[in-house]
Structures are given as structure tokens and as C-alpha cells.
Amino acid sequence: MAFRTETLERSRGGMWPWLGQRVTAVLVIVTITLHLVLTHYIAIGELSFDNIGDRLAGGSVLVNDIVLLVAVVYHALNGLRMVVLDWGLSNVAGRRLFDAVLWSVGVLSVAFGIWALWVWVS
Amino acid sequence: MSAKERETANVGAGLWKGIGMWAWVLFRISGLVLVAYLFVHIWVISQGRIGGAESLNGLFEFFDKPLLVFLDLMLVAAVLYHALNGVRILLMDVGVGIKRHKVVFWVCMLVAALAFCAFALKASSFILG
Numbered sequence: 001m002a003f004r005t006e007t008l009e010r011s012r013g014g015m016w017p018w019l020g021q022r023v024t025a026v027l028v029i030v031t032i033t034l035h036l037v038l039t040h041y042i043a044i045g046e047l048s049f050d051n052i053g054d055r056l057a058g059g060s061v062l063v064n065d066i067v068l069l070v071a072v073v074y075h076a077l078n079g080l081r082m083v084v085l086d087w088g089l090s091n092v093a094g095r096r097l098f099d100a101v102l103w104s105v106g107v108l109s110v111a112f113g114i115w116a117l118w119v120w121v122s
Numbered sequence: 123m124s125a126k127e128r129e130t131a132n133v134g135a136g137l138w139k140g141i142g143m144w145a146w147v148l149f150r151i152s153g154l155v156l157v158a159y160l161f162v163h164i165w166v167i168s169q170g171r172i173g174g175a176e177s178l179n180g181l182f183e184f185f186d187k188p189l190l191v192f193l194d195l196m197l198v199a200a201v202l203y204h205a206l207n208g209v210r211i212l213l214m215d216v217g218v219g220i221k222r223h224k225v226v227f228w229v230c231m232l233v234a235a236l237a238f239c240a241f242a243l244k245a246s247s248f249i250l251g
Binding site: 022025026028029032036040041044045047048049050052069072073076077079080083109112113115116117118119120 | 150153154156157160161164167168170171172174175178179182194198201205208209212215240241244245248
């Protein structure tokens with residue numbers, strides 16, 4: 001018996017979240033590769049407050065990390081939404097509430113993350 | 123592409139059998155683990171702003187243990203698996219390699235394995251001491 005979860009029906013996610021997940025997937029793959037290689041491969045064993053500051057001072061790594069933050073938070077919460085919708089959230093009002101909660105958590109997380117990074121900018 | 127072809131590509135929970143099923147199960151598990159880690163990661167880095175340099179450096183010193191570096195390596199494994207299986211899904215979405223989807227899967231896994239070896243080699247001295 002074949003069945004698919006990745007349909008574009010609204011009850012299973014909708015078209016825009018489907019597209020958003022793929023666009024952010026590509027963004028995350030590019031930015032997380034740079035992030036992992038620079039921060040967790042080259043700088044392994046040297047991580048410190050100052051070491052992070054040196055890396056972010058150039059500006060381009062800061063931009064990379066902020067793009068990664070925005071894309072990965074969207075990707076993570078939208079992925080969580082997919083799991084929950086597959087499991088079943090048939091109630092429309094419940095789904096709207098769930099979406100509102102996810103958007104709030106996402107926007108706050110991104111704002112908090114950028115606020116936290118700014119200690120190395122100012 | 124016909125519905126039949128799309129289904130035989132066995133993407134996501136397409137067919138509840140074979141490697142595709144396990145690829146999907148592992149994709150979900152790694153995804154959920156990474157969601158949890160993401161928010162821990164944001165909190166840890168925010169200590170640089172909240173508690174200052176000493177606070178963040180203190181956390182880094184605490185993390186400098188063989189077991190925790192090993193867990194870091196497991197996170198890298200989760201990222202690599204999730205990323206490369208994701209590449210496979212993106213390729214299937216645009217219709218590339220559907221007729222050879224098993225080859226595409228194993229090539230993706232080979233790339234993930236090679237990248238994992240590079241990170242494991244780099245981290246080995248921190249894990250084995």
C-alpha cells in the first residue's frame with residue numbers, strides 16, 4: 001500500500017511551507033558547510049569568545065551565520081510542523097494556533113540569536 | 123513524470139519498505155535531534171552576550187571532554203546524513219535520477235561518509251586524548 005506524506009494538500013502542510021522547506025534546505029546546506037568547516041573543523045580546539053570575535057570581525061562570516069540562523073530556524077520549525085501534521089492535527093483551529101506558536105517561537109529565536117551575536121559586532 | 127515513477131523513487135514515506143523506509147525514519151529522527159540541538163546551540167552562544175566572555179569560555183572549557191567531543195561528532199554525523207539525504211530528496215523533486223534512485227542514495231551516503239571521516243580524523247585527538 002503506497003501512501004505519501006509529502007502532498008501539497010493544506011491538511012498535510014500546504015504548498016508554501018513545502019517550497020519554503022526546500023529553499024531553506026539549499027540555504028542551510030551552503031551556509032552550514034561554511035559554518036562547520038570554519039568554526040568546527042579549522043578552529044577545533046581553539047574556540048573561545050575572542051576566537052569567535054576574530055572570525056565574525058570580517059563581516060562575511062557574520063552574514064553567513066545570520067543567513068544560517070534565519071534559514072535553519074525556519075527549516076527546523078517547519079520540519080517539526082511536518083512531523084506533527086503527519087502524525088495528525090486535523091482540527092483547523094488547532095492547526096492555526098500551532099502555526100501561530102511556531103511563527104512566534106521562530107521570530108523570537110532569530111531576534112534573540114542576532115541580539116546575542118551583536119556582542120561581537122559592537 | 124507519472125505517479126507510478128514518482129512513487130517508485132521512494133522518497134519520504136513513499137513506500138513503506140526497503141532502504142527508502144529506513145532512509146525516511148533516520149531522516150525524521152536526525153531532524154528531530156537537530157531541532158533540539160539548534161535551540162541548545164543558540165542558548166549556549168547567547169551566553170557570550172548574557173554572561174560575557176568569561177561565561178562563554180567557561181562553557182567551552184566544560185565542553186572540552188572526550189565524551190562531549192564524541193557527542194559533537196555524532197551531531198556532525200546527524201547533520202551530514204540529514205543534509206545528504208536531503209540532497210537526494212531535492213534531486214527526486216526536480217526529477218533527477220529517479221530511475222536510478224538507489225544509486226543516487228548510495229552516492230549521497232558515500233559523500234556523507236567521506237565528510238564524516240574528515241571530521242572524525244580531525245576530532246580524534248580530542249576524543250582519544
